[in-house]
Amino acid sequence: MKSTEEEILEGLSSQGVTAVKRIFMKKGTTLVATKHVILTFNTTKLPSTVKAGYIYCKTRLYIPNPIRCFKCQRFGHSKTACRGRQTCCKCASVDHLTSDCQSAELLCANCKQPHSADSKDCPQWKKEKKIQEVRTKQNLSYYEAKKLLFPEQNSMSYSNALKSSTSQPSQTDERLTKVIVPPLIKLKPVKPNVLRVKNVSTTKPSTESPSTTSAAQSKFKKHSQNAKQTKASDQ
Ligand SMILES: [Zn+2]
Ligand SMILES: [Zn+2]
């Protein structure tokens, strides 16, 4: 039996939870509800557990997946903030939409390797995931985390940004990143901690171990000024 998001929110609101979002998984073309939920808290200090009915659910830091633009395929912004060119997700061509792609060969627009731009094997995707992790754990902006992890790349793209800004309106990562950060906020409401919790409804606890919890939380304490995200599982 699965509680609705509203029911879970009602049940957990006394514990500081301000928003509940169930995580769905794609199975074929349909979305299937999982037992995981993302919780948003109204405090900056994250609880290590939440009590759902008679069950204590351990919380775990929630690391969101990188955002990839469906228009230009680059990371760090969404389609609505895109100032790049329409680019095919499958073959990296700028001549057609992904849905019209006839190409037999895959080419990633980001890393130029033979996979589609939405591949999780993409080295660029893995980098972006790392940025999300650092950003979440250390409570940094996307841009700060990127700079911390890949300082050389950033100085390069910075010089590119300078060059292009003298000639034409820039389409570099830097500017796009600045434009886009706001849309990200809708996933982690105003000053919240977001936690991911499993089995909030009823079923018995799983064995999944929340190995990152304590490390993540100790970092949280150091950066208690801003909004945070966490993910959680039950015991
Ligand atoms: Zn874009
Ligand atoms: Zn194509």
Ligand SMILES: [Zn+2]
């Ligand atoms: Zn790639």
